[in-house]
Amino acid sequence: xxxxKPLSASNPHRLPSRVARDDEHLLVAAAKRGDADAFEELVTxxxxxIFRLTMNITRNxxxxxxxxxxxxxxxxxxxxxxxxDSRFYTWLVRIAVNEALMRLRKRRPNQxxxxxxxxxxxxxxxxxxxxxxxxxEQRFAQTEMHEILSEVIDxxxxxxRVVFVLRDMEELSxxxxxxxxxxxxxxxxxxxxxxxLKLRQKLSRYFRQGRTN
Amino acid sequence: MxxxxxxxxxxxxxxxxxxxxxxxxxxxxxxxxxxxxxVVDQVRLTVDVFCDxxxxxxxxxxxxxxxxxxxxxxxxxxxQA
Numbered sequence: 001x002x003x004x005k006p007l008s009a010s011n012p013h014r015l016p017s018r019v020a021r022d023d024e025h026l027l028v029a030a031a032k033r034g035d036a037d038a039f040e041e042l043v044t045x046x047x048x049x050i051f052r053l054t055m056n057i058t059r060n061x062x063x064x065x066x067x068x069x070x071x072x073x074x075x076x077x078x079x080x081x082x083x084x085d086s087r088f089y090t091w092l093v094r095i096a097v098n099e100a101l102m103r104l105r106k107r108r109p110n111q112x113x114x115x116x117x118x119x120x121x122x123x124x125x126x127x128x129x130x131x132x133x134x135x136x137e138q139r140f141a142q143t144e145m146h147e148i149l150s151e152v153i154d155x156x157x158x159x160x161r162v163v164f165v166l167r168d169m170e171e172l173s174x175x176x177x178x179x180x181x182x183x184x185x186x187x188x189x190x191x192x193x194x195x196x197l198k199l200r201q202k203l204s205r206y207f208r209q210g211r212t213n
Numbered sequence: 214m215x216x217x218x219x220x221x222x223x224x225x226x227x228x229x230x231x232x233x234x235x236x237x238x239x240x241x242x243x244x245x246x247x248x249x250x251x252v253v254d255q256v257r258l259t260v261d262v263f264c265d266x267x268x269x270x271x272x273x274x275x276x277x278x279x280x281x282x283x284x285x286x287x288x289x290x291x292x293q294a
Binding site for chain 2: 036039040043047048049051052065068069072073076077124125126129130131132135136137145149153164168169171174189192193196197199200203204207
């Protein structure tokens with residue numbers, strides 16, 4: 001194998017993405033040796049993403065901040081236990097999801113039931129099928145789009161929302177999502193399908209053709 | 214493949230997890246069924262509009278409280294060592 005290819009117009013992202021991954025591993029190693037700056041660098045790198053994650057799960061700013069802060073403090077306290085069999089970020093996500101779910105269960109004790117059996121497929125058939133017309137992203141301003149998405153995901157039941165957030169927004173694999181939530185791969189798939197169909201249905205209210213804005 | 218099976222397989226189809234023969238059957242159904250095609254396209258778009266990989270800026274008040282808590286924890290740990 002030859003030396004790494006230089007960056008070029010046809011290969012613009014190769015080096016940065018490799019550096020980012022190698023860098024994470026080095027930062028974790030340094031932090032494990034007690035380098036506080038290295039750990040702060042990891043925090044700075046992921047704080048925005050972890051806050052977005054805890055916010056999307058709890059849908060409450062105060063709980064999201066608490067969950068994020070506790071996740072970073074716990075990951076610092078238990079860094080030596082991190083076995084490096086996954087990315088540091090995935091390990092961090094697992095801690096943050098647990099913290100967020102704990103707070104969500106406190107606020108809505110009867111709505112988070114990830115261990116319930118998987119439902120049948122009878123009720124999956126969409127009831128309304130209407131054309132959405134031109135691309136919603138072109139029809140709505142960015143702020144309005146953000147408000148629509150926030151309102152729609154807020155109304156999704158928490159046990160579906162958590163799976164959707166991890167798979168489609170955080171882009172974890174099905175297996176990683178199952179591991180983070182402590183549920184089976186078929187349960188993740190079933191809940192993801194339902195979450196996607198339910199969100200499509202809820203978005204139709206805003207995106208259907210002929211709606212006046 | 215009927216409409217019910219298509220709806221059940223939408224996620225696997227969009228995630229590229231279908232066997233080639235099943236994928237072909239599903240795509241054949243989509244060519245003949247406008248309703249299913251609309252639903253598949255809308256679910257794909259639903260995932261796309263929520264999938265936002267842009268960097269996220271942490272609000273400054275939350276950021277300073279986080280880093281303050283972190284430095285306290287580091288100091289505590291340093292004192293224990």
